Amino acid sequence: MIPPDPRLSSTAAASEAHESGPLFGLLAQFSSDTELIEATHTLYADGYRALDAFSPFPLEDLSDALHLRRSLVAPIVLGGGILGGISIYALEYWVNLFAYPLNVGGRPLHSWVSFIPPAFECIILLGALAGAGGMLLLCGLPRLNHPVFEVEAFRRASTDAWFLCVQSEDAQFDSEMTRQSLLNAGAQEVWDVPAIEA
Amino acid sequence: MSSEDRARTDLLPANASYESVSEQVSSIVLKKPTPRSWKFSFLIGLLMLQALLLGIGWLFAYGVGIWGINIPIGWGLAIVNFVWWIGIGHAGTLISAILLLLHQEWRTSINRIAEAMTLFAVACAGLFPLLHLGRPKLFYWLIPYPATTDMWPQFRSPLIWDFFAITTYATVSLIFWYLGMLPDLATMRDRAQSHFIARIYGVLALGWRNSARHWHHYQKLYLLLAGLATPLVVSVHTTVSWDFSVGIVSAWHSTVFPPYFVGGAIFSGFAMVLLITIPLRRVYDVKDLITETHLDKMAKIMLASGMTVSYGYLMDAYQAWYLNEPYDSYIYTNRFSGPYDYCYWALILCNCVIPQALWFPAVRRSTLFLFGISLCIQVGMWLERFIIITLSLHRDHLPSDWAMYYPTIWDWALLVGTGGLFLILMLLFLRLLPSISMSEMRELVHQKGGSNP
Structure with missing residues (x-):
C-alpha cells in the first residue's frame, strides 16, 4: 500500500467523480x-x-x-510543390499548343521562358497549401x-x-x-x- | 553591461515574464475598454469606406469612362494605386519570413502587425485590377478553367503572371499569418473570461493544445513557409514590374525595373509599418514591447531600401542617356521639365532627400520625425508609380496622340476608399486578435533567461 501523499488530497474529489468512467x-x-x-x-x-x-x-x-x-511536414511540402509545378506547366503546355494555340508575333507556341513565372507561383502555392493541410493532419487538428x-x-x-x-x-x-x-x-x-x- | 543584457533590456521590459507578456497583449483584446481614439479612427475609416462603396457603385453603373483615363493614357490611377498598395504589403512578408530566417529577434513583436498589414494591403490592391477590367463581373476569365467558350488565358502575357503572383501572395500570406496566430488564439481561448468568447477563440484555434507533438510539426512548417515566402515576396513585385518592362513603351522597357520595384516596395512597406506601430505604441501602451530599438532598426532598413530606390532612379536616367535612344531620352527630359515636373521634383524630395535625415540616430528614435518621414515616403512612392505610368503614356511615340491625364473625383474616391478599407480592417484586427505574437514573446523571455513563475 502506498502511503497517502498530501499532494494527492486535492485531486481525490476529482478522481472520485470519474471513478466510474474510463480514464484518458x-x-x-x-x-x-x-x-x-x-x-x-x-x-x-x-x-x-x-x-x-x-x-x-x-x-x-x-x-x-x-x-x-x-516531422513529415518537409516531404509533404516538397510533394505539394512538385505537384503544383508539374501540373501548371502541363496545363500551360496543353493550352498553348493544343487547346488554344495563338500566334503572337511569330513567337514559339512552347515559350517555356514565359511559362516559368506561373509555374514558380504554383510551386509555392501548392507547397504552402499542402504544408498547412499536412501539418494540421499530422497534429490531428482541427478538433x-x-x-x-x-x-x-x-x-x-x-x-x-x-x-x-x-x-x-x-x-x-x-x-x-x-x-x-x-x-x-x-x-x-x-x-x-x-x-x-x- | 554585456551585449546580452543590453539586448534583453532593449527588446523586452526588464521584468518581463511569461505571464506579463501574455497579459499585456491579450488584455488589449480581452480586458481593456475600447480607446476613444480607436472609436474615432473607426468612424473616420467608415466614412472613407463610403467613398469606396460609392466609387465602385458608380463605376459599375457607368463604366470606366467616369475615370480620367483616355487614349493614350489607358492606365490611370487604378494601376497606380494597385502598384502602390501591393508594394506596401511587402514589408510584412520581409519582416515575418526573411528576418525569421536571418534570426533577427527584433522582428518578434512587430511581425504579426506587419503580416496583417500585408494581407489588408493586398486586399486593397487586388480590387484595382478587377475594377479596371471594364467588365469586372467577368474577372474569373483570368482563371484557367475549361469554359464553354473554348478560350484560355494567354500564359505568355505578364498580366496573367501577375494574376498568379497576386493570388499566390494573398493565399500564402493568409496561411502564414493564420497559422502563426494558432498558438496565440489558444492563449486567447484560455485567458478569455467569458465562456462565449472562449468558444469563439477555441474554434479559431482549431483545437491547438500546445502539445510538444504539435510544436514539433508546427515549427518545421513555420520555417518552411518562411523559406517559401522569401522568394515569393521577391517574385511578386518583380512580376508587377514585368507588367511594364515586358512592353515596349518608352522608359518602361528597362531591366532595372524588377530590383528597384522590390526595393521601393520594401521602402514603402516599412514606412507603413511605422505609420501603424507609432500610434499603436501610444494608444495601447506597448512601448516596452515595441521599443525604440525596433523603430530604429526599421528606420535603418527604410534608409537602405531608400538608397536602392534612389540608385534605381539614377540608373534609369543613366540608361536613357547612355542608350541614346530619342524616345527614352525625351520621356526622361519630360519627367523633370515637362508638364508634370512638379510631381517629379516632389518625388525626389520625398524619396531621396527627406529620408537622408534617417542617418541621424536622434531622428531614428524620434517618433514624431519617423512618422513625418514615413508619410513623406508614402506620398513619394505613390508619385513614383504615377510618374512611371502616366508620364510614359501621355507622350508616346506619336506626337499626334499626346494628351494630359487628370484624375477625376471617382479616381480619388477609390484611393481614399481603399485607405478606409485598410484602416477599418487594421482597427478590427487590433481590437479582435492578438496583435503581438505572445508565444514568440514567451520564447524570447525564455531565451533571455526570463523569470519562471
Whole structure:
C-alpha cells in the first residue's frame, strides 16, 4: 500500500467523480521547463510510450525527450510543390499548343521562358497549401475538444505552465503506479483526465 | 553591461515574464475598454469606406469612362494605386519570413502587425485590377478553367503572371499569418473570461493544445513557409514590374525595373509599418514591447531600401542617356521639365532627400520625425508609380496622340476608399486578435533567461 501523499488530497474529489468512467490518462504539472524535460526523460526511460508534453512555446529538448521522429511536414511540402509545378506547366503546355494555340508575333507556341513565372507561383502555392493541410493532419487538428481540456489547471498551459500527460492506452499504464511515477519525477500535482466522447 | 543584457533590456521590459507578456497583449483584446481614439479612427475609416462603396457603385453603373483615363493614357490611377498598395504589403512578408530566417529577434513583436498589414494591403490592391477590367463581373476569365467558350488565358502575357503572383501572395500570406496566430488564439481561448468568447477563440484555434507533438510539426512548417515566402515576396513585385518592362513603351522597357520595384516596395512597406506601430505604441501602451530599438532598426532598413530606390532612379536616367535612344531620352527630359515636373521634383524630395535625415540616430528614435518621414515616403512612392505610368503614356511615340491625364473625383474616391478599407480592417484586427505574437514573446523571455513563475 502506498502511503497517502498530501499532494494527492486535492485531486481525490476529482478522481472520485470519474471513478466510474474510463480514464484518458493522467496529467501532471511541473514547475519549470527543465523539470518537465527531465520528467519526460524519466518516464520514457521507465518504458512509457503514450506520452504527450505541453509547453507554452516550442522546446526542442522536449521533442527529443519524447523521441519524436523527424516531422513529415518537409516531404509533404516538397510533394505539394512538385505537384503544383508539374501540373501548371502541363496545363500551360496543353493550352498553348493544343487547346488554344495563338500566334503572337511569330513567337514559339512552347515559350517555356514565359511559362516559368506561373509555374514558380504554383510551386509555392501548392507547397504552402499542402504544408498547412499536412501539418494540421499530422497534429490531428482541427478538433473541437480534447480530454486534457477537462482539467481546469490546463488553461495555464498556454501561458506559463508545464504539463505531461500519460495516456491510458499505454501498455504500462496503471492509474496508481503511474501516478506515483509522475510524483516521483517531480510533479507538483497530478489529475485524472476523464475520457470524453470524441 | 554585456551585449546580452543590453539586448534583453532593449527588446523586452526588464521584468518581463511569461505571464506579463501574455497579459499585456491579450488584455488589449480581452480586458481593456475600447480607446476613444480607436472609436474615432473607426468612424473616420467608415466614412472613407463610403467613398469606396460609392466609387465602385458608380463605376459599375457607368463604366470606366467616369475615370480620367483616355487614349493614350489607358492606365490611370487604378494601376497606380494597385502598384502602390501591393508594394506596401511587402514589408510584412520581409519582416515575418526573411528576418525569421536571418534570426533577427527584433522582428518578434512587430511581425504579426506587419503580416496583417500585408494581407489588408493586398486586399486593397487586388480590387484595382478587377475594377479596371471594364467588365469586372467577368474577372474569373483570368482563371484557367475549361469554359464553354473554348478560350484560355494567354500564359505568355505578364498580366496573367501577375494574376498568379497576386493570388499566390494573398493565399500564402493568409496561411502564414493564420497559422502563426494558432498558438496565440489558444492563449486567447484560455485567458478569455467569458465562456462565449472562449468558444469563439477555441474554434479559431482549431483545437491547438500546445502539445510538444504539435510544436514539433508546427515549427518545421513555420520555417518552411518562411523559406517559401522569401522568394515569393521577391517574385511578386518583380512580376508587377514585368507588367511594364515586358512592353515596349518608352522608359518602361528597362531591366532595372524588377530590383528597384522590390526595393521601393520594401521602402514603402516599412514606412507603413511605422505609420501603424507609432500610434499603436501610444494608444495601447506597448512601448516596452515595441521599443525604440525596433523603430530604429526599421528606420535603418527604410534608409537602405531608400538608397536602392534612389540608385534605381539614377540608373534609369543613366540608361536613357547612355542608350541614346530619342524616345527614352525625351520621356526622361519630360519627367523633370515637362508638364508634370512638379510631381517629379516632389518625388525626389520625398524619396531621396527627406529620408537622408534617417542617418541621424536622434531622428531614428524620434517618433514624431519617423512618422513625418514615413508619410513623406508614402506620398513619394505613390508619385513614383504615377510618374512611371502616366508620364510614359501621355507622350508616346506619336506626337499626334499626346494628351494630359487628370484624375477625376471617382479616381480619388477609390484611393481614399481603399485607405478606409485598410484602416477599418487594421482597427478590427487590433481590437479582435492578438496583435503581438505572445508565444514568440514567451520564447524570447525564455531565451533571455526570463523569470519562471
